[in-house]
Amino acid sequence: MLSEQSTPVIRATLPAVGAAIEDITDLFYRKLFDTHPELLRDLFNRGNQANGAQRQALAGSIAAFARTLVDHPGTLPETILGRIAHKHASLGITSDQYKIVHKHLFAAIAEVLGEAVTPQVAAAWDEVYWLMANALIAIEAGLYAQSGAAEGEVWQPMTIVERSAETPGALALTLRPADGTPARPFRPGQYVSVQVQLPDGARQIRQYSLSSAPDRPEWRISVKRVEAGAGPAGEVSSWLHERARVGDVLTVSAAFGDLTLADGDGPLLLASAGIGCTPMLAMLHHLAATGSSRPVTVVHADRTPADHAHLDELRSLVDELPHAALHLWYEEPDAQAPAPTTPARVSRGRADVSTLPLPHDLTAYLCGPLPFLRTIRGDLLRHGVAPQAIHYEVFGPDLWLAADQ
Template sequence: MLSHPDVVRATLPAVRAHAVQITDRFYAALFAAHPELLNVFNQSNQAGGRQSAALASAVVAFAEHLLDPRAPFTPVAERVAHKHVSLGIRAELYPVVGRHLMAAVGEVLGDAVTPAVAAAWDEVYWLLACRLIAAEARLYQLGGVDPAQSWRRWRVAKRQVEAVAAVSFTLVPDDGGSVPDFLPGQYVSVAVDLPDGRRRPRQYSLSQGPGRGSLRITVRRIGVVSGFLHDLPADAPVLVGPPAGENTLDAGDGPVLLVSAGIGITPAASMLDHIARVQPTRPVVVAHAERSADRHALRAEVEHLTSGLTDATVLTRYSATDGRLDVDAIPLPHDVTAYLCGPVEFMRDMRSGLLRRGVPDERVRYEVFGPGMLDSAL
């Protein structure tokens, strides 16, 4: 509960209007004072300004939520908490972030930031921080993870080419230790040390279900980090964070719709692998879009897994021009729960079409990486 909601309400338009400018200033100051944090944040998103825009949107959305609890924020908080856990973010970072963020507010808004305004927005930040710290502590505890030692050294036990520009890496702990449990649909952060000396983390969905004594990621060559991973040989070491992600297969036995495009097939493959091993009678519809057959990663595996199910439908569309699916052609069993993963525009179209066809909003779930993860809805 805000102590001074009237102050936040009166100044919210100004903060909203200057939010990206504030977060741009914040990140510049934060990295200048703490260059070690460059190893945590995605520098490609920083360079394009997308991370600043995402943080600005999140802070403004949380302030709106405090003023009106009907304004959605819980999905954003869950995604951010899971992302932070995957990166090993610790509670002691929040005071550092708060100090630089409030300094940026003062620099951008100038004399408009009176002591009362500063105190009100400092409270907004700390209410958000405390919410995230508590959520992250719970996730660390549930996963049995010490946040101070969340990054572990793994090695590539197997490297397998799946399609054009797509390679799977089966990973095992380098020390022979235990493989963490995870839920189908979750992801891990993988950090690589690039030739420029910088450590760069990225998130990759796990592309097999749990219980196999290893973790597997399937990576399309997009960008510097993925390109670096593609050149890794078998037995190469990598740093891996704990499994995270809230877009997971529900534990029921109702029908499932897995909708994916491109390399977004990876969480669908994990869910399908789990269903084939544990719930082979569960009804499943798999719908995938790709630009061409030679780019279709994990195709043979999906065909093998669905062949062992008693009630499975597979739809695939190849299109060099748009890589889309006709949502009206997808069978929709009664009470189906849909899981989407792919480019944001693709998921937006699929979600809109599924809602139009009567699938309730709470049964349409989706995975978003990068700054788009901070959107409350597609």
């Protein structure tokens, strides 16, 4: 809880800090990487730094956290903290790194805001920072304990035992621990980090959802190649597509992530777009393996059927569930699309769940690009689905951290 003396200071300065927060985070990252270039080389996503996405995500999380402390005293934004903590744990972040962040973040705040940062203001924002940092450290400690790893020691060598091209732009890699032991079970919906050494020596890390059944002795990740467009081409996805072969050993983290299928017998909506289908596949594998009779509505949107990774697997899993329905939307349907007489309903255009007969008491899991998530979530809220029943995973840095608050 924010102290009585700091609350009015944060309330009064939040508009000014909020207005300058992106300038602050931009300067913070420049100071951080000037002093610790190894963090940009071996920890932070260089693509997200280049396009500003990581700066926006950090700014959003700080502002949302401070706003919660002021507007809802005695509570913490668990959605924000949980999502950040899982990502940090998958990267092997350690508690001592929060001191490094603190040093450079507060130097940036002082430089951007100048004389407005009085000792009283600095003390209040220092309190906000350590409330957030200590909450994250505590959550991350719990995540490390659950994974059976010491703080930050989440990495393991895993051998590629199978490689398959799911679509021209999506590659599936099946992985097994290099020591020959079975892979650890994971919760359906979780992801892992993969670290690769690039030609310039950098060891870049990216997260990929586990798309296989959770209790199999191998893990499977599905990697969409990120092509150059509005931003640079994906460094790690391109490396994996071009160089990863059966028999190669990858450095892979333990499984983390808070978009996980909860137990129960209530109705479900699993909605995805593009490579966002991967956590949904793990959930469907789990439901099929446990003989679930839950009502399940599966929605997927893609550009064309040829771009839809694991399409046949998706249809097969839905067919195994007695009370499941599959709805597919393609911007450009072609001859590969399932015929209308099959159990799948195929439509042209973008996904529109407002046309579906959805129960109000469903639990929804969403994964895909941010515009897709916003559209589906908005439709569900208008339909009467409770906000707390809508869970999501967004590609890349979460620019929508306060969406569930």
